[in-house]
Amino acid sequence: QVQLVESGGGLVQPGGSLRLSCAASGSITSIFTMGWYRQAPGKQRELVAVVTSGGNTNVADSVKGRFTISRDNAKNTVYLQMNSLKPEDTAVYFCNSKMLFGEYWGQGTQVTVSS
Secondary structure (H helix, E strand, O other): OEEEEEEOOEEEOOOOOEEEEEEEEEOOOOEEEEEEEEEOOOOOOEEEEEEEOOOOEEEOOOOOOOEEEEEEHHHOEEEEEEOOOOHHHOEEEEEEEEEOOEEEEOOOEEEEEOO
């Protein structure tokens, strides 16, 4: 069994910053990608950013230049540094990992951007 545990969500004012972390544990096989998706109320889940084991990244246009994804392979952990946050970034953020024998999701962490 694989667990993805997220942390770092919360309430922040527009223009503020947050850093999300997601640590994978359990029966971890080869990790291909780790990344973040988000889902706002009434909307579909969408990709935010993903990083491969080799360090290649894919970042959504809506957050490019504001969000940075990074990964610590030794700790099986992925980070999302979110700067210049906007109210439209409000959503539940889910950690995702694609491994050799499956795809896994975290439980989600709420990010609310509001004054």
